[in-house]
Amino acid sequence: MNTLPVEQFRKFKNDITRFLMAYKFALDAFETKIDILTEEFQLFHDYNPIEHTKSRLKSPESILKKLYKKGLDISLPSIKANITDIAGIRITCSFIADIYRISDMLQNQSDLKIIEIEDYISHPKQNGYRSLHMLIEIPIYMSDRQENVCVEVQIRTIAMDFWASLEHKIYYKYNRTVPPTLLQELKEASDSAAALDRKMERLHNEISEVKDAQAEDWGEDLKQISISNQQFQLPEALLRLLSDRPNGV
Known part of the structure; x- marks a missing residue:
C-alpha cells in the first residue's frame, strides 16, 4: 500500500492544527488580559464597565470560503497574511465612554501592537451598525518559537450588541435580501438604541455625582x-x- 498520501494528509492535518492552535492561544492570552482588567475594576472602582465577553475561532471551512471569495491563494502563509479575523473577541460594555476607556487601556499595553482601529460609533455604517473594531497583534510563546497573532476585537454597548444580533438574524432569514421597509426600520432602531445609550450614560453620570457628594467615611x-x-x-x-x-x- 502506498502510504505517501496518508503521510501527506497527516502532515497537513498537523500543520493546520498547529496553525489554528496559535490563534486559540492568542484568544486565551487576550481573555486573560480582560479578566485582569475586570478584577481590577471590581476591586478599585464603583462598577465594572465590562459586562461580558465572547470569543470565537473561525472554522477551516469558513476560512476556506473567505479565501475563495477573495480569490486568494490557498496556503497557510496566504491565510495569515490576508485573513485577519480568524480569532475574534467581542467585549460588551455598559456605556459608550467605557468602550473608549477599554480601547485606551489596550493601546497602553506594551506587548500589544495595534494594527488598525475602525470607529463605527463616531461614524456608523450606512445600515446603522455601531461598534469599535480593533485589529490587535499579540505575542504567543510556543515551545520552540514566538508567534505574533492577530486578534479582531469588537467593543460595543449592550444596546449596540442587541441591535447587531437582530440585524444578523434578519439578514440570515432573508438570505441577505432584506425588504427596503425593514432596512429603514432597522436604521431607525439603531438611532433609537444610540439615543438610549446616551440617555443611560447621562443618568449614570448624574447618579455618580450624587453618590460622590454623599460619600462618607466607611x-x-x-x-x-x-x-x-x-x-x-x-x-x-x-x-x-x-x-x-x-x-x-
Whole structure:
C-alpha cells in the first residue's frame, strides 16, 4: 500500500492544527488580559464597565470560503497574511465612554501592537451598525518559537450588541435580501438604541455625582481589603504608621 498520501494528509492535518492552535492561544492570552482588567475594576472602582465577553475561532471551512471569495491563494502563509479575523473577541460594555476607556487601556499595553482601529460609533455604517473594531497583534510563546497573532476585537454597548444580533438574524432569514421597509426600520432602531445609550450614560453620570457628594467615611470597611474573595485585615501598626505620615505620603 502506498502510504505517501496518508503521510501527506497527516502532515497537513498537523500543520493546520498547529496553525489554528496559535490563534486559540492568542484568544486565551487576550481573555486573560480582560479578566485582569475586570478584577481590577471590581476591586478599585464603583462598577465594572465590562459586562461580558465572547470569543470565537473561525472554522477551516469558513476560512476556506473567505479565501475563495477573495480569490486568494490557498496556503497557510496566504491565510495569515490576508485573513485577519480568524480569532475574534467581542467585549460588551455598559456605556459608550467605557468602550473608549477599554480601547485606551489596550493601546497602553506594551506587548500589544495595534494594527488598525475602525470607529463605527463616531461614524456608523450606512445600515446603522455601531461598534469599535480593533485589529490587535499579540505575542504567543510556543515551545520552540514566538508567534505574533492577530486578534479582531469588537467593543460595543449592550444596546449596540442587541441591535447587531437582530440585524444578523434578519439578514440570515432573508438570505441577505432584506425588504427596503425593514432596512429603514432597522436604521431607525439603531438611532433609537444610540439615543438610549446616551440617555443611560447621562443618568449614570448624574447618579455618580450624587453618590460622590454623599460619600462618607466607611470606618471599618477601610481597614479591610478583599482580593480574590479573600478578606485581609490591615494591621493596626500599619494603620498607625500611615496616620503618622504627613498628608498620607
